[in-house]
């Protein structure tokens with residue numbers, strides 16, 4: 429994209445945002461009318477329709493937009509600039525261009541583990557599989573981001589381990605890359621008054637706190653007293669007008685709680701702007717296979733999230749059931765990739781196989797490594813978007829890709845073969861398939 433076009437788009441976006449700031453309730457509808465008048469009919473038509481519909485109906489999405497206008501103005505401005513303009517508008521154009529030129533996937537977001545260390549030990553956490561003493565240095569993280577920006581990637585998401593064990597370095601990275609948006613999965617127990625002030629200062633750091641349900645269920649997986657600590661952290665961030673979200677892993681044990689209206693209401697009352705749901709994955713030799721949800725439980729999540737999406741002022745996403753909105757599996761750099769604390773570049777946070785380490789290759793070389801190219805060629809792995817995964821719903825695919833590409837397991841504590849992993853998901857996939865076919869066909873016939 430030409431620099432002149434970029435500059436003009438950026439200028440227009442900043443003017444529009446400035447206009448809304450004064451009186452969002454009155455000016456958002458006016459701004460949308462202006463946008464409709466001056467932009468060609470087919471530009472972002474779907475998105476514009478959705479925003480206009482929300483404004484007209486004054487529905488839950490409109491309420492969510494107004495909540496964004498309750499945030500600290502500097503943090504909001506950085507979010508719009510980094511997330512909307514740099515990552516999504518300008519970044520996506522660069523990613524598409526490079527993807528076509530280099531004939532490989534170019535990611536929208538990079539997930540990375542600053543550390544494998546964690547102050548807690550939760551049942552079923554993938555982080556527990558890597559061991560507890562690895563770190564990406566400040567220079568490593570800076571280099572990944574510097575390379576990523578050249579590819580059009582402005583969105584960085586920290587996983588772990590507990591990323592906030594390294595909070596000083598993470599704030600330093602925010603200062604070094606003020607044009608990027610940083611989101612961090614966290615257990616929330618290390619968020620305090622000082623850190624809130626630091627987040628307000630740098631403006632481009634958004635926590636996503638892990639919560640597994642109500643107090644009893646949460647603490648049974650995460651430890652006694654964690655639920656209270658998390659609620660204290662959320663109260664602190666709300667008080668400081670900081671944006672934050674929730675990440676919830678659903679399992680056979682907590683589906684009833686986390687699909688309930690009370691759970692959603694609790695998150696909204698606490699001030700969360702988004703909730704991301706993850707399906708439990710039985711990764712690692714010691715995985716608790718019994719935590720895999722049954723087909724009925726997965727459908728319950730599917731229906732609950734879709735229902736609340738049209739009634740509750742919170743942005744909810746279910747990574748296993750929402751593949752239809754992103755064209756299937758997003759791993760292998762198609763939308764994202766994962767770099768663990770040792771530097772191994774993996775297609776996905778749940779897929780612990782790799783051919784390359786970021787200490788030995790460039791980011792672009794990693795995207796062209798054999799396993800990433802196998803993802804690139806194989807995606808989507810299934811036409812049914814309720815069966816997107818080469819490990820969970822298509823367990824015959826991952827072992828083949830790992831074998832063909834010579835990728836090695838990156839769990840150094842207890843290496844697991846792809847065959848062993850997929851033996852655990854095969855019975856799940858067989859049981860889920862009829863339900864997935866039924867729901868998918870129903871959706872197709874309703875369109």
Ligand code: SF4
Pocket residue numbers: 747756757758759776777778779816817818819820
């Ligand atoms: S590999 Fe599986 S879990 Fe990872 S993004 Fe793809 S579908 Fe999701």
